[in-house]
Amino acid sequence: MQAIVFNEFGGPEVLRSTETDEPHAGPGQVRVKVRAAGVNPIDYKIRRGWMESAFPTSLPAIPGSELAGVVDEVGEGVTQYAVGDEVFGWSDTGAYAEYALASTVVPKPAELSWQDAVALPVASETAQRVLDLLGVTEGETLLLHGAAGVVGSVGVQLAVARGVTVIGTASPANHDHLRVLGAIPVAYGDGLAERVRAVAPQGVDAVFDAAGRGALPDSIELRGGTTDRIVTIADAAAADLGVTFSSGGTDRPQDRLAEHAQLAAEGGLRLTVAETFPLAQAAKAQELSESGHTRGKLVLIP
Numbered sequence: 001m002q003a004i005v006f007n008e009f010g011g012p013e014v015l016r017s018t019e020t021d022e023p024h025a026g027p028g029q030v031r032v033k034v035r036a037a038g039v040n041p042i043d044y045k046i047r048r049g050w051m052e053s054a055f056p057t058s059l060p061a062i063p064g065s066e067l068a069g070v071v072d073e074v075g076e077g078v079t080q081y082a083v084g085d086e087v088f089g090w091s092d093t094g095a096y097a098e099y100a101l102a103s104t105v106v107p108k109p110a111e112l113s114w115q116d117a118v119a120l121p122v123a124s125e126t127a128q129r130v131l132d133l134l135g136v137t138e139g140e141t142l143l144l145h146g147a148a149g150v151v152g153s154v155g156v157q158l159a160v161a162r163g164v165t166v167i168g169t170a171s172p173a174n175h176d177h178l179r180v181l182g183a184i185p186v187a188y189g190d191g192l193a194e195r196v197r198a199v200a201p202q203g204v205d206a207v208f209d210a211a212g213r214g215a216l217p218d219s220i221e222l223r224g225g226t227t228d229r230i231v232t233i234a235d236a237a238a239a240d241l242g243v244t245f246s247s248g249g250t251d252r253p254q255d256r257l258a259e260h261a262q263l264a265a266e267g268g269l270r271l272t273v274a275e276t277f278p279l280a281q282a283a284k285a286q287e288l289s290e291s292g293h294t295r296g297k298l299v300l301i302p
Contacts (some may be wrong), residue, residue, distance in 0.1 A: 062094025
């Protein structure tokens with residue numbers, strides 16, 4: 001099968017399209033004929049070797065944690081899926097490939113495209129996890145940095161659905177997009193605290209940083225000098241500032257993913273796919289992801 005492989009850590013140039021052996025489903029796994037693979041910032045961070053302390057990588061490696069596709073082989077003990085079922089979820093073996101193994105998948109609603117389905121697992125799990133950590137509830141005000149990104153956009157919508165007022169930071173070009181999602185947009189950068197106070201004179205109850213662009217000091221100021229109820233998923237300065245850093249773990253709740261998928265299928269959760277690439281152009285997709293200048297999901301199509 002064709003797969004994207006890297007044999008050493010480095011820039012996008014270490015990614016190679018390679019002919020490799022097909023994997024086969026083990027106990028509790030299904031093999032998926034991949035129809036779409038998601039590209040996430042953690043992919044390039046792993047490729048560069050920056051995540052070795054948290055996610056040790058055995059080389060050679062196939063990148064990618066998100067997949068959507070058709071079950072074409074079922075492992076021992078699997079009874080809920082059969083060959084031909086359309087599923088999406090998390091890959092066990094790397095999703096940048098024609099075939100991948102998975103033990104955590106859910107049925108894909110017919111109304112969801114492959115691209116929209118593969119945009120859900122990481123973004124919805126991350127957004128839900130952080131909102132739960134913050135404990136935001138109806139009537140509160142949430143400041144969400146990076147609100148126009150994939151995780152941020154889902155976070156805005158899930159928070160608004162809870163009855164939360166969301167102030168979303170983004171570049172001015174993305175402000176109309178945020179208004180459609182239900183957020184109050186403000187520009188990031190110098191003067192952020194003053195702009196937030198102008199639209200939320202009552203203050204903010206919690207801060208969700210999905211951007212990692214140095215907004216934590218302003219966030220602490222806006223919270224009255226406390227780091228309580230501030231969570232970042234992207235700023236390495238969190239520990240020095242006493243702010244909670246939340247990274248994805250092994251907990252991948254299938255029931256919650258299925259709920260989010262149904263919500264998206266019914267139009268209650270908007271998913272934005274920025275661009276799709278052929279599998280062979282994975283290096284280009286990761287380079288774009290690393291630039292940080294995309295609004296929406298980057299997807300590979302084997």
